[in-house]
Amino acid sequence: MTQTIERPATSGDSGDDRPPRTGPSTQTVTMAQAINRALHDAMTADDRVLVFGEDVATLGGVFRVTDGLNKTFGPARCFDTPLAESAIVGIAIGMAIRGFVPVPEIQFDGFAAPAFDQVVSHLAKYRMRTRGDVDMAVTIRIPSFGGIGAVEHHSESTETYWLHTAGLKVVVPSTPSDGYWLLRQSISSRDPVIYLEPKRRYWTRAELDTSTAGPPLGRAAIRRAGRDVTVITYGSLVDTALAAAELVADTHQLEVVDLRSLNPLDFDTIAASVRKTGRAVVMHEGPRTLGFGAELAARISEELFYDLEAPVLRATGFDTPYPPARLEKLWLPGVDRLLDCVAKAMSQP
Amino acid sequence: MADTVAGHVELVPVQLVAPDGVPTSEDRYHRDLPPETLGWLYELMVVTRDLDAEFVNLQRQGELALFASCRGQEAAQVGATACLRKTDWIFPQYRELGALLTRGITPAQMSAVWRGRWHGGLGFTEKCCAPISIPIGTHGLHAVGAAMAAQRLGEDSVTVAFVGDGGTSEGDMHEALNMAAVTSAPCVFFIQNNQWAISVPVAHQQAGPSIAHRAIGYGMPGIRVDGNDVLACYTVMEQAAQRARDGGGPTLVEAVTYRMGPHTTSDDPTRYRPEEELQLWATRDPIDRYRNYLEHLGVLTSRLAERVRARSQRLRDELREAVLNTPDFDIADVFDTVYAEITPELARQRDELVAELEWEG
Numbered sequence: 001m002t003q004t005i006e007r008p009a010t011s012g013d014s015g016d017d018r019p020p021r022t023g024p025s026t027q028t029v030t031m032a033q034a035i036n037r038a039l040h041d042a043m044t045a046d047d048r049v050l051v052f053g054e055d056v057a058t059l060g061g062v063f064r065v066t067d068g069l070n071k072t073f074g075p076a077r078c079f080d081t082p083l084a085e086s087a088i089v090g091i092a093i094g095m096a097i098r099g100f101v102p103v104p105e106i107q108f109d110g111f112a113a114p115a116f117d118q119v120v121s122h123l124a125k126y127r128m129r130t131r132g133d134v135d136m137a138v139t140i141r142i143p144s145f146g147g148i149g150a151v152e153h154h155s156e157s158t159e160t161y162w163l164h165t166a167g168l169k170v171v172v173p174s175t176p177s178d179g180y181w182l183l184r185q186s187i188s189s190r191d192p193v194i195y196l197e198p199k200r201r202y203w204t205r206a207e208l209d210t211s212t213a214g215p216p217l218g219r220a221a222i223r224r225a226g227r228d229v230t231v232i233t234y235g236s237l238v239d240t241a242l243a244a245a246e247l248v249a250d251t252h253q254l255e256v257v258d259l260r261s262l263n264p265l266d267f268d269t270i271a272a273s274v275r276k277t278g279r280a281v282v283m284h285e286g287p288r289t290l291g292f293g294a295e296l297a298a299r300i301s302e303e304l305f306y307d308l309e310a311p312v313l314r315a316t317g318f319d320t321p322y323p324p325a326r327l328e329k330l331w332l333p334g335v336d337r338l339l340d341c342v343a344k345a346m347s348q349p
Numbered sequence: 350m351a352d353t354v355a356g357h358v359e360l361v362p363v364q365l366v367a368p369d370g371v372p373t374s375e376d377r378y379h380r381d382l383p384p385e386t387l388g389w390l391y392e393l394m395v396v397t398r399d400l401d402a403e404f405v406n407l408q409r410q411g412e413l414a415l416f417a418s419c420r421g422q423e424a425a426q427v428g429a430t431a432c433l434r435k436t437d438w439i440f441p442q443y444r445e446l447g448a449l450l451t452r453g454i455t456p457a458q459m460s461a462v463w464r465g466r467w468h469g470g471l472g473f474t475e476k477c478c479a480p481i482s483i484p485i486g487t488h489g490l491h492a493v494g495a496a497m498a499a500q501r502l503g504e505d506s507v508t509v510a511f512v513g514d515g516g517t518s519e520g521d522m523h524e525a526l527n528m529a530a531v532t533s534a535p536c537v538f539f540i541q542n543n544q545w546a547i548s549v550p551v552a553h554q555q556a557g558p559s560i561a562h563r564a565i566g567y568g569m570p571g572i573r574v575d576g577n578d579v580l581a582c583y584t585v586m587e588q589a590a591q592r593a594r595d596g597g598g599p600t601l602v603e604a605v606t607y608r609m610g611p612h613t614t615s616d617d618p619t620r621y622r623p624e625e626e627l628q629l630w631a632t633r634d635p636i637d638r639y640r641n642y643l644e645h646l647g648v649l650t651s652r653l654a655e656r657v658r659a660r661s662q663r664l665r666d667e668l669r670e671a672v673l674n675t676p677d678f679d680i681a682d683v684f685d686t687v688y689a690e691i692t693p694e695l696a697r698q699r700d701e702l703v704a705e706l707e708w709e710g
Contacts, residue, residue, distance in 0.1 A: 050501075076500075076501050077501075081528065082524075082527055082528060082531055084524040084527065084528065086490065086520065086521050086524050087490055087493075087521075087524035087525065087527075087528045089490075090487065090489075090490025090491060090493070090494060090521060090524070090525065091490055091491075091493050091494030091497055091528060092494060093490070093491045093494055094490065094491040094492060094493060094494020094495035094496070094497070094498065094508075095494045095495065095497060095498045096494075097438075097474070097479065097491065097494070097495055097498075098438075098494075098495050098498035098499065098502070099498070100498050100501070102494075117484065117487060117521070118487065118490065118521075121484045121487065122482075122484075122487065122488075122491070125468070126480075127686060127687065127688070127689070128468070128683070128686045128687050129467075129468045129469035129480050130469060130473075130474060130480055131467060131471065131472075131682070131686050132685075132686045132689075133472065133474050133475075134474055135689065166687050166695075167687050167688070169688075189689075190689035191688045191689055218692070218693070263692065263694075264692040264693060264694065265692075265693075265694060267693070267694070
């Protein structure tokens with residue numbers, strides 16, 4: 001039997017604009033640590049926040065992202081579930097109906113598939129089905145994408161499934177700071193958020209300032225300014241795009257747009273950039289056909305056709321299952337594939 | 350309280366009133382409900398059947414897209430819901446008119462689904478009732494989650510998942526039963542075994558001795574109850590709910606009943622269901638049985654009969670009025686209810702459609 005949660009007299013929202021209650025406000029951390037910090041701070045700020053999933057409590061998560069939560073907040077608020085992904089999402093829905101703010105973890109991208117029905121048929125539609133009577137304030141964290149030499153089913157790009165499902169928000173951080181702030185904002189959202197954590201960047205270190213709130217969900221970031229080609233990407237590949245931009249800095253100026261949130265989408269930032277450069281390359285790990293690049297290329301063509309100097313190009317994974325680990329470096333879009341697209345865009349008459 | 354323990358399930362369903370209306374010798378469960386409650390159960394069952402018939406009429410008249418009749422299952426649904434507190438959350442499937450009516454959901458609220466006005470029903474959650482769930486067996490998990498929420502809120506409320514025999518074959522029901530058992534969630538699984546999942550008989554859904562027997566494997570009590578005996582359903586569910594309130598965890602209750610109608614108004618059961626079976630179950634009708642029982646007891650007064658008749662008429666009028674004279678919702682609502690705050694892209698698409706409709710006049 002779980003312990004009852006003591007409810008304080010006022011149970012406010014996560015209070016993003018307030019300084020955190022523990023630890024210095026600025027420090028250099030890994031993205032995994034930043035996300036862990038966000039969970040600690042969100043659970044401290046709002047006692048309705050619950051964290052659960054496979055191996056998240058005693059072990060602290062296979063990536064240690066939920067480390068310490070069970071000890072700090074007790075087994076009623078951070079607990080291990082049976083090995084059942086559909087149940088993890090299904091119980092989150094029942095908890096949200098009763099006003100809780102569940103932040104369940106699906107251990108790996110490939111294991112989101114068993115939970116697909118609960119996400120698509122129920123979680124995403126619940127607000128609409130109840131004509132807005134019920135908030136589904138559920139944030140599903142999923143360690144995602146490839147590049148870590150994992151076995152099958154541990155390197156998948158699932159974002160397109162969620163983007164094609166009305167009612168979900170889809171968020172992908174690329175830095176420790178975004179890992180913290182985008183998660184805090186996702187947890188504060190009254191709507192379900194699929195929070196895809198790029199495992200390849202879990203151990204990337206950067207400065208995290210928890211005292212100043214980041215921008216709200218739905219704002220892209222220009223990670224590098226440039227006038228020749230707009231590179232639109234997110235998650236793991238932002239660093240790849242920045243590396244490519246540095247490599248060709250003498251000849252081409254790449255502008256790197258980090259979407260941060262795929263839905264809601266900050267198309268204004270994309271449009272402003274493409275109007276300036278006249279060229280756009282979209283980069284993502286997932287298969288090309290009907291990947292998010294297809295949607296962005298269509299939208300840019302619809303709205304910015306007369307600003308374009310070249311077709312919108314896509315540097316993506318391929319329409320195959322994710323390859324075995326020893327081949328993934330060949331398959332994943334990297335600096336070369338991106339720069340090939342850049343060269344092609346720049347060579348248009 | 351009956352001696353109900355995990356690890357043993359009786360195949361013979363609990364029955365307090367025999368099909369002819371005579372009390373059985375069953376003495377592990379009480380049947381001494383106050384006369385007002387006895388009368389109320391009768392009222393709910395009769396009104397459920399009448400309203401159900403009116404739904405079918407409206408569908409046949411072309412006013413409803415579809416309807417899933419609960420004819421034959423009135424005792425199961427009314428008994429299982431009437432014993433609960435108003436703060437106990439119920440999670441219905443789509444064939445739960447009796448449960449919804451017992452919970453105080455109005456004909457206007459429930460008919461929105463079948464009229465095609467809106468999904469799920471209108472305003473159900475104000476009555477601690479989830480919107481109806483159409484994907485089979487998936488909402489048991491929501492009931493478990495809500496029960497785990499009740500644990501964390503320090504409430505003594507329980508949740509009840511209404512699932513069918515076919516629903517127990519779904520993977521999510523396994524996950525729900527297991528999750529509830531492991532967490533001792535105050536959740537009761539009320540399985541209406543109405544013998545048919547569209548055209549597939551229950552014998553093809555599973556090979557075990559009964560649905561309730563599965564409880565043994567999950568480590569929770571499993572009980573079979575005569576689903577056409579409203580008092581048995583009431584008292585078995587009341588005890589299961591009490592066990593959950595007391596921290597005793599979940600129970601799997603299998604109500605053995607019969608779907609007297611088709612799966613939905615679109616179905617033709619003559620293609621798969623033997624007529625003799627229907628005739629057999631007609632002799633076990635839950636309302637006839639209970640009426641005979643109340644007559645024996647002297648509870649069925651002319652005053653009660655008049656009250657039932659009047660309420661039945663009023664609710665059928667309400668239903669007809671709601672179906673025929675309620676305007677459709679605005680198409681913009683389809684966009685505006687997706688997120689708490691509409692996204693820029695969705696607002697753009699909504700405005701596009703509104704402009705298109707204005708242009709078309």
